[in-house]
Amino acid sequence: MTEHLGSGSAVAGDVLIHARDLRKSFGSFEAVRGIDVDVPRGQAFGFLGPNGAGKSSTMRMVAAVSPPTSGTLRILGMDPSTHSSAIKARIGVCPQEDTLDLELTVRDNLVVYARYFGIPRRAARERADELLDFVQLGDKAGAMVDDLSGGMKRRLTIARSLVNRPEILLLDEPTTGLDPQARHVVWDRLFRLKAEGVTLVLTTHYMDEAEQLCDRLVVMDKGRIAADGSPAELVREHVAREVAEIRFAAADGSHVDLAERVAGFAERVEVLPDRLLLYSADGERAVADVHAAGLTPSTTLVRRASLEDVFLRLTGRTLVD
């Protein structure tokens, strides 16, 4: 890969994506406010965050279609502001919205796209058939894209992003809007790519997706990185092992008042609109303490803490749409 180090900035080891104090502003709005990221080859890396956290802006910078406002960004050792075409030749992009050509057949979408990369016609056709098999759309090769289901379109978009055998595959919310079966098919294909050594970078606001797919992830909030680590590390660092979810009837008083009364029974208490979350090493014990204090919750549930708890803790409860 050394022939691509045109920027003069050497990258340590095999770090495919390297960002330092990366920023992106649109007018007076600062979408990305100084993030540091390093993605080594072969890793599945996730950007988590609520809508408006700066994930998509970051992805567009990494895809070399949006110049950074300031900071350092190197993709495959190259500066995207000066080597965008060389970078794009070696990455695959699966955008949030499908940009398939609805009036072409499934197969022609792949063949035509392969030609954008200068792949010869014959090789493009072979590659198209290979990829259709890979995403299990071989029997739909001659269908028009308009006739595919949402899940099939997504798989075709993923297939299309692989035509140039990319070293990095960027996936912006790869399963948003898909039904559970379709999501599992997509996840399975992404697992296979990962096993083949493709570096995956994805954004998502599905915690289960992040837990399933990512070796490492960062939680973004308001343009900054709020936390960084493997899914297990994040749970360990930011929340207790177990969570007791406790609901009270409206007559018992406001949740804020009740939260004060149970505060001593857990490491931390979160107030949700409909329930209290008690973070504790022993959830059953916390529930027992609540009852012992003379409180009578209408329902209780003890579960293991998940990435979702980390996410809610770090990015706040306010619903951002």
Added chain:
Amino acid sequence: MSTTTSPGTGVAPPGTVAAALRLTAYWSTVFRRTWRGGVVSALLTPLLYVVAMGVLLGGFVRADAAELEGATSYLAFVAPGLLAAHAMQMVIGETTYPVMSGVKWNKTYYAMHAAPIGIGAIVLAHLVFVGLRTLLACAAFVAVLTPFGLFATWYAPLLTVAVQVLVVGAFAAPVYAFSAGLDNEWAFNLLFRLGMIPMFLFSGAFFPVANLAAPLELLAKLTPLWHGVDLTRMVALGTVDAGAVVVHVAYLALLTAVGGWLAVRRLGARMVH
């Protein structure tokens, strides 16, 4: 499946023209999908116009060559004007909704731009496609006109088609630039109603602009269509005035160049931010 090697590895990124050529497969697919509809309108529309305006309406027009800018009949006068006006309408059709589709509806341009294809190449390939398609239609139009015996020489039909390149450029590039930056397609109606239709009617295709009141005549002569019509008519009828040709060519070429520059700028501003 192996995904670890890239066919692009070690290969220099393509220049604008080379990148535009990579879009050939896309545009030829679009052409294959749409040419049938185009053929009917390319052959039938001119025939209907020429019969209705040139032969039937023209049958009522009694004017000598001096009044018709050197044409020996109204049919000979109106036919070259119709050709240039038809080229304009086709080009505007091809650089409004299809451009909006590229940036907004189907987002085909974004798919291209995610691959190693720059903004300049996207614009160039689309404009060349519009040009080739329109020239093909113009050639069909001229083939329909030729049996009417309007052309001054055997090569006049060829020259007539050739100068449509300038008409195509002068409309395609600026209209593309206009479309590329629009958020909403409603403005196309303004372009059609306040730009295209008045130009079609008053830029010398149907009557010599000298018949207009002086300020309106000046206004007509500022429109790119008048330059296109006058150039087409001179070439078709063999009434070439070298000075006027230079002005027409320069004016239409300038519009093409400025329009092309603006088109790349506006599409870039929209897609790369």
